[in-house]
Amino acid sequence: MASMITLFTKIPLSSPSFNGSPRTHFVSIPTLPASLSFKPRIRQTGVRVLVRAALIEPDGGKLVELLVEESKRDIKKREAALLPRIRLKKIDVQWVHVLSEGWASPLRGFMKESEFLQTLHFNSLRLEDGSVVNMSVPIVLAIDDSQKQSIGNFTRVALVDSNDNPVAILSDIEIYKHPKEERIARTWGTTAPGLPYVEEAITNAGNWLIGGDLEVIEPIKYHDGLDRFRLSPAQLHEEFTRRNADAVFAFQLRNPVHNGHALLMTDTRCRLLEMGYKNPVLLLHPLGGYTKADDVPLSWRMKQHEKVLEDGVLDPETTVVSIFPSPMHYAGPTEVQWHAKARINAGANFYIVGRDPAGMGHPVEKRDLYDADHGKKVVSMAPGLERLNILPFKVAAYDKTQGKMAFFDPSRAQDFLFISGTKMRTLAKNKENPPDGFMCPGGWKVLVEYYDTMIPAGNGRVPEAVPA
Amino acid sequence: MASMITLFTKIPLSSPSFNGSPRTHFVSIPTLPASLSFKPRIRQTGVRVLVRAALIEPDGGKLVELLVEESKRDIKKREAALLPRIRLKKIDVQWVHVLSEGWASPLRGFMKESEFLQTLHFNSLRLEDGSVVNMSVPIVLAIDDSQKQSIGNFTRVALVDSNDNPVAILSDIEIYKHPKEERIARTWGTTAPGLPYVEEAITNAGNWLIGGDLEVIEPIKYHDGLDRFRLSPAQLHEEFTRRNADAVFAFQLRNPVHNGHALLMTDTRCRLLEMGYKNPVLLLHPLGGYTKADDVPLSWRMKQHEKVLEDGVLDPETTVVSIFPSPMHYAGPTEVQWHAKARINAGANFYIVGRDPAGMGHPVEKRDLYDADHGKKVVSMAPGLERLNILPFKVAAYDKTQGKMAFFDPSRAQDFLFISGTKMRTLAKNKENPPDGFMCPGGWKVLVEYYDTMIPAGNGRVPEAVPA
Numbered sequence: 001m002a003s004m005i006t007l008f009t010k011i012p013l014s015s016p017s018f019n020g021s022p023r024t025h026f027v028s029i030p031t032l033p034a035s036l037s038f039k040p041r042i043r044q045t046g047v048r049v050l051v052r053a054a055l056i057e058p059d060g061g062k063l064v065e066l067l068v069e070e071s072k073r074d075i076k077k078r079e080a081a082l083l084p085r086i087r088l089k090k091i092d093v094q095w096v097h098v099l100s101e102g103w104a105s106p107l108r109g110f111m112k113e114s115e116f117l118q119t120l121h122f123n124s125l126r127l128e129d130g131s132v133v134n135m136s137v138p139i140v141l142a143i144d145d146s147q148k149q150s151i152g153n154f155t156r157v158a159l160v161d162s163n164d165n166p167v168a169i170l171s172d173i174e175i176y177k178h179p180k181e182e183r184i185a186r187t188w189g190t191t192a193p194g195l196p197y198v199e200e201a202i203t204n205a206g207n208w209l210i211g212g213d214l215e216v217i218e219p220i221k222y223h224d225g226l227d228r229f230r231l232s233p234a235q236l237h238e239e240f241t242r243r244n245a246d247a248v249f250a251f252q253l254r255n256p257v258h259n260g261h262a263l264l265m266t267d268t269r270c271r272l273l274e275m276g277y278k279n280p281v282l283l284l285h286p287l288g289g290y291t292k293a294d295d296v297p298l299s300w301r302m303k304q305h306e307k308v309l310e311d312g313v314l315d316p317e318t319t320v321v322s323i324f325p326s327p328m329h330y331a332g333p334t335e336v337q338w339h340a341k342a343r344i345n346a347g348a349n350f351y352i353v354g355r356d357p358a359g360m361g362h363p364v365e366k367r368d369l370y371d372a373d374h375g376k377k378v379v380s381m382a383p384g385l386e387r388l389n390i391l392p393f394k395v396a397a398y399d400k401t402q403g404k405m406a407f408f409d410p411s412r413a414q415d416f417l418f419i420s421g422t423k424m425r426t427l428a429k430n431k432e433n434p435p436d437g438f439m440c441p442g443g444w445k446v447l448v449e450y451y452d453t454m455i456p457a458g459n460g461r462v463p464e465a466v467p468a
Numbered sequence: 469m470a471s472m473i474t475l476f477t478k479i480p481l482s483s484p485s486f487n488g489s490p491r492t493h494f495v496s497i498p499t500l501p502a503s504l505s506f507k508p509r510i511r512q513t514g515v516r517v518l519v520r521a522a523l524i525e526p527d528g529g530k531l532v533e534l535l536v537e538e539s540k541r542d543i544k545k546r547e548a549a550l551l552p553r554i555r556l557k558k559i560d561v562q563w564v565h566v567l568s569e570g571w572a573s574p575l576r577g578f579m580k581e582s583e584f585l586q587t588l589h590f591n592s593l594r595l596e597d598g599s600v601v602n603m604s605v606p607i608v609l610a611i612d613d614s615q616k617q618s619i620g621n622f623t624r625v626a627l628v629d630s631n632d633n634p635v636a637i638l639s640d641i642e643i644y645k646h647p648k649e650e651r652i653a654r655t656w657g658t659t660a661p662g663l664p665y666v667e668e669a670i671t672n673a674g675n676w677l678i679g680g681d682l683e684v685i686e687p688i689k690y691h692d693g694l695d696r697f698r699l700s701p702a703q704l705h706e707e708f709t710r711r712n713a714d715a716v717f718a719f720q721l722r723n724p725v726h727n728g729h730a731l732l733m734t735d736t737r738c739r740l741l742e743m744g745y746k747n748p749v750l751l752l753h754p755l756g757g758y759t760k761a762d763d764v765p766l767s768w769r770m771k772q773h774e775k776v777l778e779d780g781v782l783d784p785e786t787t788v789v790s791i792f793p794s795p796m797h798y799a800g801p802t803e804v805q806w807h808a809k810a811r812i813n814a815g816a817n818f819y820i821v822g823r824d825p826a827g828m829g830h831p832v833e834k835r836d837l838y839d840a841d842h843g844k845k846v847v848s849m850a851p852g853l854e855r856l857n858i859l860p861f862k863v864a865a866y867d868k869t870q871g872k873m874a875f876f877d878p879s880r881a882q883d884f885l886f887i888s889g890t891k892m893r894t895l896a897k898n899k900e901n902p903p904d905g906f907m908c909p910g911g912w913k914v915l916v917e918y919y920d921t922m923i924p925a926g927n928g929r930v931p932e933a934v935p936a
Binding site: 113114117118120121122123124126130132136177179181182185186188189190191192333334370371374377378381382383386 | 581582585586588589590591592594598600604645647649650653654656657658659660801802838839842845846849850851854
């Protein structure tokens with residue numbers, strides 16, 4: 001739990017100053033600490049020295065944050081009151097959050113049509129200087145006919161939350177058709193009914209999309225006790241710099257952590273040290289936005305991660321736990337690019353990619369929706385991700401001879417037991433224990449507790465496996 | 469007809485030497501003609517001077533032709549006889565043709581999985597030197613389980629025609645899964661039943677794809693009286709150079725030419741002259757591969773083009789008519805990139821793109837499958853096409869006041885009559901005449917004749933419009 005404590009005690013205390021001042025990805029310090037092991041590039045900017053960490057630069061060269069300065073918030077609220085209103089749904093707010101902090105840099109707001117089309121066709125955007133950044137999932141805002149009509153000739157609209165409080169202003173707007181079928185087909189590679197994000201956010205959405213430049217009036221908060229873990233890319237960058245990280249390796253997850261994951265993360269750090277890095281830091285980065293109904297909810301996952309970290313399997317000194325605010329598409333090879341790209345903007349230069357990343361079962365056919373290797377291959381070839389080092393997941397399995405998770409050795413395959421996510425969840429649901437060494441007992445207990453809060457099916461056992 | 473005569477009389481006579489010697493996109497001449505208006509880059513290569521025309525370079529820098537040298541054909545045939553055989557379908561042969569001549573340069577054969585995935589996700593391929601070329605439609609060869617089994621551990625296979633004659637050898641093969649649904653969804657942006665190419669070439673195709681390096685044993689010929697029009701990129705390049713072209717503008721078509729098209733092409737040349745080009749040449753480039761059943765067949769379209777050219781509306785001195793051997797996908801914004809990219813490889817540096825290029829009606833819903841403007845937008849932003857100048861189609865319509873096709877003037881919209889492809893075909897089917905000046909009478913007569921050869925429906929009239 002130590003690394004989480006670090007964040008509990010240090011980050012939240014300093015967060016008012018983060019939120020209250022214009023952020024940049026430059027870390028401003030008066031003098032250079034002697035312990036800086038990376039080579040800082042120093043720029044003289046008149047009054048003070050800016051140190052740019054040797055971490056990877058955000059896409060487009062500069063982190064694009066879209067938060068209104070604190071001194072101007074009241075003005076913006078008054079402006080918003082005079083504009084046509086678009087009420088945001090829960091997922092829309094999550095995207096506003098993502099955009100506001102620069103995870104999608106250099107996007108300046110919800111996509112206009114040219115960005116939407118480039119995303120659908122090329123999974124990337126060409127910038128004015130001719131350079132290319134990755135952008136694989138459409139970040140768009142849908143409106144319906146009546147909303148479009150109510151906007152009329154306005155060039156700006158107010159985005160409001162479910163209580164009609166202003167969240168943001170969208171300027172220089174462009175309204176264009178929402179080609180739902182095409183968007184779904186090109187993003188998911190299927191149009192089969194039952195895709196979770198599609199059913200949640202597309203099927204019943206309006207037939208128009210509205211793009212424009214976003215000014216977000218206040219930092220997005222969820223007041224669920226987890227906001228302290230929601231570090232922005234700038235905050236993460238600052239934290240990595242504070243820790244003198246010379247490499248950051250990101251691990252995206254939306255499932256409970258087991259000892260196979262832990263082994264992989266520990267092993268990755270060893271490999272980076274062998275490569276000559278002095279202080280590689282792990283960004284353990286659970287996804288915090290929309291997930292499908294049968295995934296373990298964020299709050300329970302965070303409890304589970306907490307227990308796993310308490311167990312000490314990951315070194316708190318070199319691990320940062322934070323929540324990635326994006327909603328989940330379950331779009332496999334298309335989405336894993338987004339997961340990787342967003343982490344570049346937080347300073348990660350290494351990205352661990354697993355088997356079938358962001359995948360799920362086919363909603364209709366009895367098979368996985370994506371080839372398990374495509375995600376790894378696609379993200380390795382993706383335009384705009386050339387700067388990111390992709391680290392393919394080694395296969396870990398339960399080694400019966402050692403009684404712990406270990407990297408699979410095909411020469412003695414019979415010694416290994418594969419425990420899939422589905423199997424794990426079924427065991428937890430049925431309050432059965434996995435083999436010793438699969439997950440720390442505290443973490444397992446959280447999982448069992450979570451399923452205990454669910455209404456049991458029939459005899460209290462859960463006979464049906466949920467697709468991983 | 470003069471420009472077609474040019475090709476009739478000049479190109480076929482010289483074609484044996486084209487086919488008999490290794491081709492390059494360099495034009496070999498002993499001395500520089502004084503009339504060369506472009507700036508030739510001259511390289512000394514020992515014995516003779518190579519002149520590279522100032523036309524656009526092929527993708528990847530060098531045209532990749534995959535034809536076996538004439539002297540080695542017998543050896544290759546004998547080699548092929550010892551290899552497992554894959555029998556090609558008609559569309560497969562068309563793709564072999566496309567690949568053999570370098571339309572898809574720098575592809576060296578049917579796609580391997582990494583090329584297939586890049587095509588599906590990025591519509592482009594990254595080359596070893598880091599540069600990017602456009603590639604938007606998968607050029608793949610499907611095999612079924614039994615074919616896969618028969619290949620076993622062979623690393624090469626023979627591709628044979630319907631009579632089991634060897635067409636090509638595929639070496640360094642890679643066999644991978646054929647994710648049909650995903651391929652269709654990502655290529656067409658829909659998986660609705662009734663997509664012509666899908667039904668023709670994918671639905672019943674095998675569940676595996678086989679990629680590799682292609683050696684094509686003999687030039688692909690169709691013996692339909694039209695082979696003389698099937699100029700390869702190298703032959704076209706040579707023809708453009710012979711004509712001292714300093715700009716080549718390509719016009720892709722799969723429909724009869726009407727006077728609106730002619731107006732556009734003539735106007736484009738004027739615009740290019742105004743831009744300072746001395747001799748812009750038009751590549752009038754009807755698609756010759758697979759088309760859907762209700763399109764006018766190639767042989768009739770060529771007859772129609774012949775009559776239209778006889779009429780003299782296009783200047784034979786500055787027009788080259790040739791057949792583009794690719795099959796048609798009807799994949800709108802995805803496919804128009806392929807149409808543009810292939811023409812780069814033939815030396816075209818300007819590409820005319822129309823309304824809803826490569827589009828069709830939605831196979832199930834009562835609407836166009838693609839937004840009519842998306843093709844133009846997508847091709848303008850596409851990776852790897854930056855070197856190509858995209859010329860958007862101006863809208864031409866029948867001007868009732870002038871009695872001819874003219875560019876639409878919205879200030880006097882009431883004077884214009886829009887005659888869609890559907891309307892045109894319905895008129896021809898019913899042996900009715902379009903307004904004078906819509907199409908030259910000879911060209912119209914060919915269309916009427918074509919529909920006359922079709923079995924008439926009911927009373928001999930065709931009441932139902934065919935989707936454009």
